[in-house]
Amino acid sequence: MAKRYVWLDGKIISEEASRIPIMTHSLQYASGVFEGIRAYGTDKGTAVFRLKDHVKRLFNSAKIYGMDLSYTEEEISLAIKKIINANKLEHCYIRPFVFYNDHNIGLSTEGKKISIFITALPFGAYFASGKEKGISCKVSSWHRVNSMILPPEAKASGNYANSILASAEAKRCGANEAILLSTNGHVAEGPGENIFLVDGGKLVTPSKDSDILLGITRDSIIKIAESIGMQVIERNIHREELYVADEVFFTGTAAEVTPINTIDSIKIGNGKPGAVTKVLAGKYSDIAIGKDQEFSGWLDYLQDK
Numbered sequence: 001m002a003k004r005y006v007w008l009d010g011k012i013i014s015e016e017a018s019r020i021p022i023m024t025h026s027l028q029y030a031s032g033v034f035e036g037i038r039a040y041g042t043d044k045g046t047a048v049f050r051l052k053d054h055v056k057r058l059f060n061s062a063k064i065y066g067m068d069l070s071y072t073e074e075e076i077s078l079a080i081k082k083i084i085n086a087n088k089l090e091h092c093y094i095r096p097f098v099f100y101n102d103h104n105i106g107l108s109t110e111g112k113k114i115s116i117f118i119t120a121l122p123f124g125a126y127f128a129s130g131k132e133k134g135i136s137c138k139v140s141s142w143h144r145v146n147s148m149i150l151p152p153e154a155k156a157s158g159n160y161a162n163s164i165l166a167s168a169e170a171k172r173c174g175a176n177e178a179i180l181l182s183t184n185g186h187v188a189e190g191p192g193e194n195i196f197l198v199d200g201g202k203l204v205t206p207s208k209d210s211d212i213l214l215g216i217t218r219d220s221i222i223k224i225a226e227s228i229g230m231q232v233i234e235r236n237i238h239r240e241e242l243y244v245a246d247e248v249f250f251t252g253t254a255a256e257v258t259p260i261n262t263i264d265s266i267k268i269g270n271g272k273p274g275a276v277t278k279v280l281a282g283k284y285s286d287i288a289i290g291k292d293q294e295f296s297g298w299l300d301y302l303q304d305k
Contacts, residue, residue, distance in 0.1 A: 005086040007079045007118040010071075012086050018117065025112060026099035030158035033061035034097040036253040037080065038123070039302075041090035042290030047299035048084070048094070049288050051077055053216050054253075055096075061154040062098050067114050069098060076116070081302050084120045093123030093254070099157075126254040127176060131281070134261035134273045135176035135250075137190070139239060140166035144180040144188035146211040155213060163191030177250070179242070179263065182211040187237040193250035193258070194218035197242060198276045204241075207234040217251040217284075220298070224283050227294060230276075247274030249281075257281035 004015040026032040035058045039048045055073045062069050069076070080094055101115035125131045142165050145152060150159055162180075170178035179195060182188045187206055189195055194215040196205045203225045206212050222232050242248055248260040248268050257280055259273035286292035290299060 002087075004119070004121065005083060007083045007116075009115050010079075012082065015119070020101060020115075021103035023103035023105070024099065025102045025104070025109070026157065028105075029107060030156075030161065031065075031109065032097055032099035032157040033058065033065060033067065033155060034095060034157065035061075035155060037094040037096070038253055038256075038288070039084055039089065039092050039094060039120070040288045040290075042299070042301075044290060045301055045303075046084060046090050046092075047288075047290060047301045048080065049253075049300075050216050050220065050298045051080065051300035053219075055080070057155060057214075057216065058096055058098065061156060064151050064154040065156060066109070067098055069114065069116060071116065076118075077300070079116075079118055080120075081300075083118050085302055087120050089120055089122065091122065091124075092120045094118065094120045123254075126252075126256070127258050130176060130258050131256060132273070134259035136174075136262045137177050137179050137260050137264075138170040138173050138175040139242075139264055140169055140178040140180050142166045142169065142178075142180060143183050144211045146183050152211050152213055159213075160192075167191040181239060182206075185239070186210050187239060187242060188212055189215075190250050190252070190255075193252040193255045195260075196221065196249055196251065197237065197245035198247035198274060199241070199245050201230070201276075203230050203232045203276070204237060204245075205232070205234055206237055210236060215252060217253055217256065220284060220287075220295075221251050221257065221280055223295070224280055224287070228279070228283070242268070245269070247277050249273075249277045257284050 006018050035054045037054045097117045100112045102112035166178035180188045189212045243266045250258040259277045261271050287295045
């Protein structure tokens with residue numbers, strides 16, 4: 001396997017050299033924040049999808065947790081481009097991770113060193129053939145954390161313990177993925193995905209007050225749908241609305257646009273990826289690989305080599 005390079009605190013080094021102590025604060029207490037970003041090969045070379053928006057969200061997550069990154073958004077964006085180039089990647093997944101690089105016992109973060117790590121690696125479909133064929137889901141017995149417990153608007157490591165429990169439960173029950181409800185019983189999101197339903201030609205998705213991460217892919221699909229004349233409604237969604245929807249699908253950086261065929265063993269529509277889902281997924285894919293110029297501003301090409 002070719003040597004992989006990572007960016008750590010301003011330096012590009014080999015992955016093997018990027019070791020940290022086992023007692024690192026963010027490993028013990030899940031006190032890091034991170035992003036998931038994709039880059040795609042296009043006719044003009046590799047392009048990062050909505051790079052500035054992802055980096056802005058990384059900084060917002062850090063701000064919510066009181067972490068001073070000591071870098072500008074522009075510097076981190078450039079570092080992401082550099083690490084993609086260093087690894088000679090085209091289609092890839094990028095993971096910037098901000099963490100407390102301190103290996104002492106204790107919850108306090110005061111005075112602890114903050115490090116930033118960026119890696120990029122080849123990455124295909126998150127759900128194997130699910131992007132084309134669709135997946136099965138189970139509504140989880142675990143509820144999504146809310147702002148009285150942890151800030152869901154921050155993409156923080158600790159939030160994903162909730163996701164891991166829900167996803168593992170779904171898989172034990174034979175489903176591909178979970179769907180979490182908010183503490184008030186409304187549909188929230190998947191463990192690492194936002195959720196949409198199609199109802200009578202309208203696109204419906206949980207609103208911000210449903211304890212969701214405001215996904216960048218979610219925002220992309222909303223804008224794409226509106227651009228083709230679809231009405232998009234953001235509101236609270238009851239669980240049973242999923243069962244009777246015409247179509248349901250997930251969105252996310254990893255998941256991209258993934259159709260959901262069954263929920264709690266109930267067939268959604270005809271149990272196959274629906275027409276609206278296919279249209280939105282196709283347009284999203286075309287934009288990401290530079291074949292649709294309507295949203296060309298979402299692509300950040302790697303000119304700086």
